Amino acid sequence: MSLAPKAPKTPEAPVRPGATGGGRRKGGSGDGSNGGRPRRGRRALRWSATALAVVVLGTAGAGYLYYQHLNGNIHKGQRSSGDAKAQKSAANAAGQTPLNILLIGSDSRNSDANVKLGGAKYDRGSPPLGDVQMLIHLSADRKSAAMVSIPRDTRVDIPRCKDPVTGKKYPATNTIINESLARGGAGCTLATWENLTGVYIDHWITIDFAGVVSMADAIGGVDVCVNQNVWDRPTAAVSGGSGLKMTAGTHKVEGKQALQWLRTRHAWGSDPLRAKAQHMYLNSMIRTLKGQNVFTDTGRLMDLAEAATKSLTVSEEIGSPKKLYDLAMQLKSVPTDRITSLTMPNVEDPQNKDHLVPDGTNADKMWQMLRDDVAFDKNGKDDKDSGSKKKSTATATPAKEPSVSAGRLGALVRNATGTSTEAAVPGRARTVSQELIAKGYTQASADTSASAQSVDKTVVEYPSADLQGDAQAVAKALGIPTDQVKQSTDVSGVTLVVGADWREGTSYPKQSAPKAGDLPDNTDAINGSDTKQCMDVYGPYRW
Incomplete structure (x- = not known):
């Protein structure tokens, strides 16, 4: 795809003290309402892309006769287009390596369907932003999985990138992470993640929000829950709203209402809380699909494949239905109680209260767990002391003799x-x-x-x-x-x-290997089997 740089613009005012904003374009709220900034709230829809893009990993390969049709639907791109430094993990004692896939929800407006969903025609053709970014980590033994989101308004270092289509070069910069997509495509976003986390990312998948709509319908309904009656609507203080309206309790949402859930921001109170709602939806969706045996139902796979591959762009090394199907089978093997979804630990950006930055110590602890392939949950039978065991097998480097004294x-x-x-x-x-x-x-x-x-x-x-x-x-x-x-x-x-892990003393401080489930205290981790998760509604949006 051909992308041009996008200059940052003034973000929307926060919903309440401590809530994060970070809109980048002019217009309404983005929730589809007439007032405010349409582009702003609309970006919430890209969180739905994260949940729905996971389904993509279980939708391809429905049979040879359908294969070429699906293959023609898939668009491909260069895996990395930035100056990335992460190294692929060494194999464990059994010869297995972790698998890391970056899912990106693009806010591309370059089709009639995408324009219709957002209601901002003058944005058509502008460079897309990566407003949804989630890393799916499958453990080397494929017995556990982690799904980690980074909020779109997190300020990070974006490395030097080169657009693989136009050849345009972009210098390194320090800005919010969603702008990386417009500075060299998904490969630049991948490079940004690798440099931030130290985690080698094998593949990326992007999906636009026209695909979100068709996927929401193809799934056929997902259970969500609110603790109070909710109505995400314009108020005297904040314009826009997704239109989500439901009573307290658990409801099955699909079609338009599913999109409203996935787009809602104001009613939860902040972008990080919206991410939590997306994680709830994602976990519920996975349970639903597993319960329907969709991974082994050829008819369902074909329906979902048709909807998904029309909206996909993937890194070229997985650009076929068979390779996507193989990824799906690996994800399918993970039990729901071994899947953990969470948002990267973060703190308010001291340079801009409407943005975030990684919570250094806690964020790095989480990234280390991914680098060392340590499970985010404690439900594995062989996870006791797994941190030290996995680290010793995956990262041991033979010593060499010095070349000089x-x-x-x-x-x-x-x-x-x-x-x-x-x-x-x-x-x-x-x-x-x-x-x-x-x-x-x-x-x-x-x-x-x-x-x-x-x-x-x-x-x-x-x-x-x-x-x-x-x-x-x-x-x-x-x-x-x-x-x-x-x-x-x-x-x-x-x-x-x-580095920041050695701010005092003359001997490097001993680092204890993380253990399974030993996540930082300030994460919003949700286990995939937890059916009791329910969203609290921010006061002004209760009825």
Whole structure:
């Protein structure tokens, strides 16, 4: 697809103190109402794309006679179009590797159906934004799964990207994550995620909201629940609204009402709470599909495949019905009580109260669990101490002999101890380089030319294979695990990048391996088998 950069615009005022906004286009609320900013609330619809795109993984491959038809429906794109640095996880002892799939809900307005759903014709042809972004992680043994969303208005570093269609190059920038889609396509969004999380992402899938409508109808109804009567409508304080109106309790929603649920923001009070409602819908949808045996019902698969593949764009390496079907079968094997959905831990952006930033320590703990393939739930039979076991099998790196003696190695130390909420610790590069000198690395020095950086985890980088042993030796001297020694084209020699996990002291702090289910306290995790989840309605939208 051909994308052009989109300049940020003033976000809509928050629904209430602490609620996050972040609209990017002019117009109404986006909820389909006449007042306010139509584009703003409309983006909530892309959260539905996340839930419905999961179905895509179970909709292809209905038989050879249908195969070529489905294959013709699927659009493909380059897997990565950005400057990504994540490395694929090593296989475990059984030769298995995790599978990571990035689902992106595009707000593309480039069709009559998409324009009709949003009601903003002047936006037709403008570059799409990635307002729904969710990572699906299937464990190496395919016994558990995690689904992690990042709110669209989270400020992150977007790397250098190149549009694979137009060839246009975009410089690195720091802005909200939904703009990554307009800076090089889905491959740029994938690169942004990889650099933020350190998790290698195997594939991406995008879906537009015309597909959301057809998929909602094809599913045939999903149970949702509210604790109070809800009516998401315009108020004196806030215009727009999805129109969702229902009484307290559990209801089966489909068609238009399903879309209203998935688009609702005001009635819950904030974008993160809307994400939680989407996770409830997603888990309920998976239970529904499993209960209907849709994965083994050829007729249902064909109906869902037709609806889904017409709206899909996928990374080229999975651009066939068979490959999508194979993904579906892997997802199908995970029991619902081993599926966990949640939103990345976040805090208010100190630069803009209507935006978010990752909650450094807690977010990185969650990303580490994904990198180390540690289950988000505690329901596995063999999950006791699984963190340390999985880490030892997946990340062990053989030690190599240094190419030169310690005293001849010109190791460089950079200070990258800043976080999203805290400045870098002054003098850290000098302090750590002096410790290296004391340990015999007399040529070690602090990098005073580097601009301020922020990385969550300390890493020792080296430019070429002949320096791997030297980098490992530097890491060993300071107690840094060998799996944090990485080859990188960004350095010209062995370089120690001191991260936010090492803000004090001269010996790297020992890191305890995460255990199954040991999620940060501030996550909104929902287990896929939990049928009692119910949304609270924000006061002004009760009736």
